[in-house]
Every structure is written in structure tokens, then in C-alpha cells.
Amino acid sequence: MAEPVIKLENVWKIYQLGKVELVALKGINLEVAPGAFVSIMGPSGSGKSTILNMIGCLDFPTQGKVFLKGEDISLLTENQLSQLRGKTIGFVFQEFNLLPNLSALENVMLPMIFQGMSEEERRERAKALLTSMGLGERIFHQSPELSAGERQRVAIARAFANNPELVIADEPTGNLDSVTGKKIMEILTDFHKKEGKTIIVVTHDPNIANYSEEIINIKDGQIIANHLTASKVLWQR
Amino acid sequence: MAEVKEYFHIAIRNLRTRSLRSWLTILGIVIGVFLIISLLSLSEGIKQTINQQLRSLGGEMIFVMPGDISNIMAMFTSGAKLEKEDIGAIERTRGVETVLTMSYQSLVARYGQEGKMVFMSGLSWEKGIEIMERFQGWSLKQGEWPTPGKREILIGKQVETEIFEKPVKVGSEIVIKGKRFKVVGILNSLGSKQDDSSLYLDLSLYQDLTGEKRGAAQMAMVKVRDGSDVNKVAEDIKENLSETRKRRIGTDVADFSVITSEKMGDIAGSIMAVIQFAIIAFAGIAIVVGGIGIMNTMFTSIRERTREIGIMKAVGARNSAVLIIFLFEAGIIGFAGGIGGTFLGAGLAKAIEMYGQVHPLFYFSASITPGLIVFGLVFSFLVGCLSGFFPARRAANLKPVEALRRYE
Structure with a gap:
């Protein structure tokens, strides 16, 4: 097997809430191969978001190691990590998380600024991405002027901006109606199929998980099953 | 370096979004710089007028007056x-x-x-x-x-x-x-x-x-x-x-004073130095208050925009990028205040000068030099950056995961 895009090795995450210790992850071992489409499922409080933060290199584990394309992220400085994250990972959030002061175009151009791309290149690429999302007419609108579905498409265009190896989507359809949600999942699936990129979706919706090729169920900070179909959503029982 | 231009652009956008607050903060700086520029240009003008008059006396003159120069009021009113x-x-x-x-x-x-x-x-x-x-x-x-x-x-x-x-x-x-x-x-x-x-x-x-x-x-x-x-x-x-x-x-x-024109210049010079010191001290207080205003605005703004900072970091912004964006915002506030303050200050000084030409008691010109204007602008920009530094550093050091989680 090729080198995993992301690898978690016995990852523990313990939050100190005053005097109480909250163990969010209990020794997670996980490998995601390049080109995979993985769903992580679990009820709220199961540790999904924490695992997502680890995979997205947004946080460091209390114990254990996280490798991004073979590199141990704990050995990187915060700036190096930002750089690597910006280049390798694209994020799609449930709340879209667009910068409200910037236009759709500028939001998509933003990750490219931090990679030092020239303005012309950025503009061209951002326009092309937005057009491919069917937003060619809306590029100069700011996010408050866009519908939820449009915002999420802008967010996906932004996630694709630096042509990342890995796209992480956190409940990408959570704030959308089912029709729009379906469209969004189709865009992600398309990207995965056409470009052969890795996609990790965190969700509690079995319908969404069904798009993926591999489903990982977690409960109480542990992986309890790794399987292929959403019908085996164990935690629902 | 090209990205710095973008950071500047983003900073401007952020300020515009909060335009009322930005303008109020700018006003704080305007007042401080206005005080400094108007008072400095007037006192410098007075100093120059005095020097000019003393020069016209020539260095070779000695003035003898009854009474003690250290008590000027008594000297002029005693009738000695x-x-x-x-x-x-x-x-x-x-x-x-x-x-x-x-x-x-x-x-x-x-x-x-x-x-x-x-x-x-x-x-x-x-x-x-x-x-x-x-x-x-x-x-x-x-x-x-x-x-x-x-x-x-x-x-x-x-x-x-x-x-x-x-x-x-x-x-x-x-x-x-x-x-x-x-x-x-x-x-x-x-x-x-x-x-x-x-x-x-x-x-x-x-x-x-x-x-x-x-x-x-x-x-x-x-x-x-x-x-x-x-x-x-x-x-x-x-x-x-x-x-x-x-x-x-x-x-x-x-009970008489013998003064050379050179010494007269010294006396006038030392009086003006005290006055200018006082002016700078008071105007300095106004500037510090303005700077605290910037700091306050920036801290508030960072609290509100914690999530945005998280997003920027998630999509690859380095600490320095966040730092520069926030420093720009503070610097722009300072600089805009500087432009307004310098403009108004110079205007007031000119107005007083014009009033001074027709009023029988005053007779001085305001000294508005390019140096003073540059000083006003650079100084206010620096005050902005300085006041913005701690807030900006806090923003830059936010952990992305914390920033994203905040206010969820």
C-alpha cells in the first residue's frame, strides 16, 4: 500500500476542564490511503470532532503521533504546519466558515495567498473553480448575499483552491436541505473520482456516509467498526 | 511580498465592515494629533517670530532697563x-x-x-x-x-x-x-x-x-x-x-537690567522650551488615550473575529500573516487619524495666524513645515502599530482549533 495521506498512531486526546479530565480519544489507530473516500460516523460526544481536528492537523494529540504524508506533525513548528496544512488539506465546515467581509472570489483566493501564488494565477484559478461549481455569476457577492447552498459551494471551491491531497468535510450537509445536500455530496464525489483525491467526511447521517467507500464508526473515543456500508451504523442500535 | 498587498487589502475590508467603530477610534487619534500639530506649529511660529525680531536687533546691541528682568511684570509696571x-x-x-x-x-x-x-x-x-x-x-x-x-x-x-x-x-x-x-x-x-x-x-x-x-x-x-x-x-x-x-x-x-540681544534670545528660547515641553506633554497624553482606544478596538475586534482567525489559520495562514493583517488595521487607524489630525491642526494654526494678523495684540505666524507634517503622519502610524501590537500578537498566537471552536 502506498504511503497513507494521514496516519494516526495510538492517538489520545485528554481535555483538562478545570479539575475534571475529559478523555476524548482513547488510543486511535487509523490510516487513510491516498485516493480513499472515508466517512467517520458517530453520535455527538463520540469524539468525531476531536478526531477531525487531529486528521486536519488543527490540534496536537496529548499522546501518540499524527503523520501527514509521512511527516510527524509534532516535529513541525506552528508556521511550518500552517504551510503544510494549507497546501495539503482543504476544509469544508458545517457552518461554511466563509470570511464575511470578502467576496466569494476573494474567499476562494485566500488559501492561495498563503501559498504565495501570484495574483493573476489566484484570480484565474478561483474563477475557474467557482464557475465549475455553477457560481460564475456570483463571484463578487459577499457571503451574506449568498444562499446556504451557494455558500457551501464557495467553501468547497476554497477547499479545492490549493489542489490539496486531502479534503476534510465536517458535516458538510448539516445546514442544508436534502436536495442541496445531495448536490454538495455529488460535487465531492466527483472531485474524488475525477481527481483521485482523498476525502474524509465526518457525519452522523447514514445517507451521507453511503457516498463513501469506507465507514469508520467511533464511540466514546474509540473506533468500534470499520466497514463498507452505512447499514451497519452500529451506534444507532 | 505580493501577499503583503493582499493583507493590506483584507485589513481595509475589515475596517470598512466595522466602519462606525473604526471612525470613532480614528477620531480619538485625530484629536491627539490635532493638538500636537496645532500647538507645535503655533509655538514654533512664535519662537521664529521672536528670533526674527531679535535678529533684526543685531547682535551688537545692549539694552538697559530699570528694574529686574527676573521679575518682568514688576519691571514694566514699576515706572522706574x-x-x-x-x-x-x-x-x-x-x-x-x-x-x-x-x-x-x-x-x-x-x-x-x-x-x-x-x-x-x-x-x-x-x-x-x-x-x-x-x-x-x-x-x-x-x-x-x-x-x-x-x-x-x-x-x-x-x-x-x-x-x-x-x-x-x-x-x-x-x-x-x-x-x-x-x-x-x-x-x-x-x-x-x-x-x-x-x-x-x-x-x-x-x-x-x-x-x-x-x-x-x-x-x-x-x-x-x-x-x-x-x-x-x-x-x-x-x-x-x-x-x-x-x-x-x-x-x-x-534694580536695573543690562541685557545683550543674544541673552534676550536665550531667555526667550528657554521660555519657549518650557512651553513646548508642556505642549508636548499634554498632547502626548491625548495621543496615549487615542492609542488605548486603538488597543481597545483591536482587542474587541479580535474577540469578535476569533473564528475568522481560526479559518484563516485552517486554510494555511501563518502567524505572521495574521499579525501583519491586524497590525495593518491598527496602523491604518493611526495613519488615518494622523491625516485628519494634521490637516485640522494645520488648519487651526493657519486660522489663528490669520486672526492674529487683524487683531491688534497678537502678531505671529504658524510654522507648518513639511517636517512637522511628516512627523504627524509617521508618529500617528507608529502609535497605531504600537497600540495594535499586543492585540495582533494575541490574534496571531491563537490556536486554530481553539479559534474555530470559540463561539460555536
């Missing part, structure tokens, strides 16, 4: 005089070329139907005209120099148009204490409002008019012989005067 013996003592001092005595007083002058209080100086025409021309920069705008002993007067430039309703012309008559005087000449501006609004007449006529003793005077200007050391001559005059006074009154209280 230099007696004939005193003046003799000055004239006898080695190195003294000419002694020009002067007296001055405010009197009512009538011109046509109008009576106005004016400042009147008496000085001996015989010696005076040449010295005044050479060392005080006197020149005639119109008319001619008066003849000694005749009832002829010179008027300052302001008297011509500002004092009386009807303009005073060469050949007009002015009545002082029931005596008629003919205006024979109008002087060009002497650079001081008081000098320009005075009437000048022969000392002997002045003394007849005011009842001042012949031979006495309120002040003496001493022209030093070429090649003599001004300070040495001043010392000698002081000594001679002390002796004369001791003989006459029997005390050795130094």
Missing part, C-alpha cells in the same frame, strides 16, 4: 526710570559708541472725531533714526523721516489702517493731550504687532507731553563700538551703573 546720571554712566563706559534712550507710554490720541488709546514711543531723532534704520530694520513705507524738534510723528503700519476708522494719511494731524502733531511718515511693518501700532515722536517732545524729566528715559539701547566684546561692555555698564546708583541712593540693589 533711568536717570540722567545713569545714562551718563552708560555713555562713559568703554566700548560704547552710541546710547539711544527711549520712553514709552499709552496715551489717548485723537484723529478726527475719534479718540483711541495708543502706544507712544519717544526716542531722540538725532541719534535714533540712523540706529533704528540700521539695527531695527526701520524703513519708510510712505512720507519722510521727521525733523528733530518739530511736532512731527511717525506712525507704525497698523496705525495707518487698523486703529482708527478713517485711514491715517501722511500729512494728517493727530491730537495728543491737546497738542497737534503732523504725521510725516508711515513705517513698514516691524514684525511685531505692538511696534506696528505705535506712534513715534522725538524724545524731547514726548517728555514735554508726558512731563517726564528731561534727560531721563525708560530704556536705553546701546550700540557697541566695532571690535568691542559685547558681553564685556555689558558687564562694564552694569558695574558703572551700580557705582552711580550706590553714590546716589546709597544701596547696591541691582
Whole structure:
């Protein structure tokens, strides 16, 4: 097997809430191969978001190691990590998380600024991405002027901006109606199929998980099953 | 470096989104810079006016006045005089070329139907005209120099148009204490409002008019012989005067002042230095308050935008990028405040200067130099950056995961 895009090795995450210790992850071992489409499922409080933060290199584990394309992220400085994250990972959030002061175009151009791309290149690429999302007419609108579905498409265009190896989507359809949600999942699936990129979706919706090729169920900070179909959503029982 | 332009662009956008708050913060800086610029340009202008006047006196002059210079009010109000013996003592001092005595007083002058209080100086025409021309920069705008002993007067430039309703012309008559005087000449501006609004007449006529003793005077200007050391001559005059006074009154209280024009400059300079220090101190407080305003705005803004910072970091922003964006925001606030403050400050100074030209008491120009303007702008930008530094550093050091989680 090729080198995993992301690898978690016995990852523990313990939050100190005053005097109480909250163990969010209990020794997670996980490998995601390049080109995979993985769903992580679990009820709220199961540790999904924490695992997502680890995979997205947004946080460091209390114990254990996280490798991004073979590199141990704990050995990187915060700036190096930002750089690597910006280049390798694209994020799609449930709340879209667009910068409200910037236009759709500028939001998509933003990750490219931090990679030092020239303005012309950025503009061209951002326009092309937005057009491919069917937003060619809306590029100069700011996010408050866009519908939820449009915002999420802008967010996906932004996630694709630096042509990342890995796209992480956190409940990408959570704030959308089912029709729009379906469209969004189709865009992600398309990207995965056409470009052969890795996609990790965190969700509690079995319908969404069904798009993926591999489903990982977690409960109480542990992986309890790794399987292929959403019908085996164990935690629902 | 290209990305810095983008950061600047983002900073501008952020400020625009919170425009009311941005403008209020800018206002805080405007007030501080406005104070600094207006007060500094005015005090610098006053300083220059004083220096200019002192320069026009020439470095070789010594002024002798009764009373102690360290108590200026007492000196001008005591009415003390230099007696004939005193003046003799000055004239006898080695190195003294000419002694020009002067007296001055405010009197009512009538011109046509109008009576106005004016400042009147008496000085001996015989010696005076040449010295005044050479060392005080006197020149005639119109008319001619008066003849000694005749009832002829010179008027300052302001008297011509500002004092009386009807303009005073060469050949007009002015009545002082029931005596008629003919205006024979109008002087060009002497650079001081008081000098320009005075009437000048022969000392002997002045003394007849005011009842001042012949031979006495309120002040003496001493022209030093070429090649003599001004300070040495001043010392000698002081000594001679002390002796004369001791003989006459029997005390050795130094109730007169001997000042060279150089020393006068020093005195004026040190007074101005104290005033400028006070101005900078007070205006500095205003700037600090403005800076705290920026800091407050930036901290608030960072709290509100924690999530945005998280997003930027998630999509690859380095700490330095976040730091630069927030520093730009603070710097722009400071700089915008600087532009407004400098503009308003210079405007006020100019307005006061214009008012000063028509008001009979003040007479100064504001000194608005390019240096002062650059100082205003650079200084306010720096205040902005400095006040923005701690908030910006806090923003830059936010952990992405914390920032994204906040306010969820």
C-alpha cells in the first residue's frame, strides 16, 4: 500500500476542564490511503470532532503521533504546519466558515495567498473553480448575499483552491436541505473520482456516509467498526 | 511580498465592515494629533517670530532697563526710570559708541472725531533714526523721516489702517493731550504687532507731553563700538551703573537690567522650551488615550473575529500573516487619524495666524513645515502599530482549533 495521506498512531486526546479530565480519544489507530473516500460516523460526544481536528492537523494529540504524508506533525513548528496544512488539506465546515467581509472570489483566493501564488494565477484559478461549481455569476457577492447552498459551494471551491491531497468535510450537509445536500455530496464525489483525491467526511447521517467507500464508526473515543456500508451504523442500535 | 498587498487589502475590508467603530477610534487619534500639530506649529511660529525680531536687533546691541528682568511684570509696571546720571554712566563706559534712550507710554490720541488709546514711543531723532534704520530694520513705507524738534510723528503700519476708522494719511494731524502733531511718515511693518501700532515722536517732545524729566528715559539701547566684546561692555555698564546708583541712593540693589540681544534670545528660547515641553506633554497624553482606544478596538475586534482567525489559520495562514493583517488595521487607524489630525491642526494654526494678523495684540505666524507634517503622519502610524501590537500578537498566537471552536 502506498504511503497513507494521514496516519494516526495510538492517538489520545485528554481535555483538562478545570479539575475534571475529559478523555476524548482513547488510543486511535487509523490510516487513510491516498485516493480513499472515508466517512467517520458517530453520535455527538463520540469524539468525531476531536478526531477531525487531529486528521486536519488543527490540534496536537496529548499522546501518540499524527503523520501527514509521512511527516510527524509534532516535529513541525506552528508556521511550518500552517504551510503544510494549507497546501495539503482543504476544509469544508458545517457552518461554511466563509470570511464575511470578502467576496466569494476573494474567499476562494485566500488559501492561495498563503501559498504565495501570484495574483493573476489566484484570480484565474478561483474563477475557474467557482464557475465549475455553477457560481460564475456570483463571484463578487459577499457571503451574506449568498444562499446556504451557494455558500457551501464557495467553501468547497476554497477547499479545492490549493489542489490539496486531502479534503476534510465536517458535516458538510448539516445546514442544508436534502436536495442541496445531495448536490454538495455529488460535487465531492466527483472531485474524488475525477481527481483521485482523498476525502474524509465526518457525519452522523447514514445517507451521507453511503457516498463513501469506507465507514469508520467511533464511540466514546474509540473506533468500534470499520466497514463498507452505512447499514451497519452500529451506534444507532 | 505580493501577499503583503493582499493583507493590506483584507485589513481595509475589515475596517470598512466595522466602519462606525473604526471612525470613532480614528477620531480619538485625530484629536491627539490635532493638538500636537496645532500647538507645535503655533509655538514654533512664535519662537521664529521672536528670533526674527531679535535678529533684526543685531547682535551688537545692549539694552538697559530699570528694574529686574527676573521679575518682568514688576519691571514694566514699576515706572522706574533711568536717570540722567545713569545714562551718563552708560555713555562713559568703554566700548560704547552710541546710547539711544527711549520712553514709552499709552496715551489717548485723537484723529478726527475719534479718540483711541495708543502706544507712544519717544526716542531722540538725532541719534535714533540712523540706529533704528540700521539695527531695527526701520524703513519708510510712505512720507519722510521727521525733523528733530518739530511736532512731527511717525506712525507704525497698523496705525495707518487698523486703529482708527478713517485711514491715517501722511500729512494728517493727530491730537495728543491737546497738542497737534503732523504725521510725516508711515513705517513698514516691524514684525511685531505692538511696534506696528505705535506712534513715534522725538524724545524731547514726548517728555514735554508726558512731563517726564528731561534727560531721563525708560530704556536705553546701546550700540557697541566695532571690535568691542559685547558681553564685556555689558558687564562694564552694569558695574558703572551700580557705582552711580550706590553714590546716589546709597544701596547696591541691582534694580536695573543690562541685557545683550543674544541673552534676550536665550531667555526667550528657554521660555519657549518650557512651553513646548508642556505642549508636548499634554498632547502626548491625548495621543496615549487615542492609542488605548486603538488597543481597545483591536482587542474587541479580535474577540469578535476569533473564528475568522481560526479559518484563516485552517486554510494555511501563518502567524505572521495574521499579525501583519491586524497590525495593518491598527496602523491604518493611526495613519488615518494622523491625516485628519494634521490637516485640522494645520488648519487651526493657519486660522489663528490669520486672526492674529487683524487683531491688534497678537502678531505671529504658524510654522507648518513639511517636517512637522511628516512627523504627524509617521508618529500617528507608529502609535497605531504600537497600540495594535499586543492585540495582533494575541490574534496571531491563537490556536486554530481553539479559534474555530470559540463561539460555536
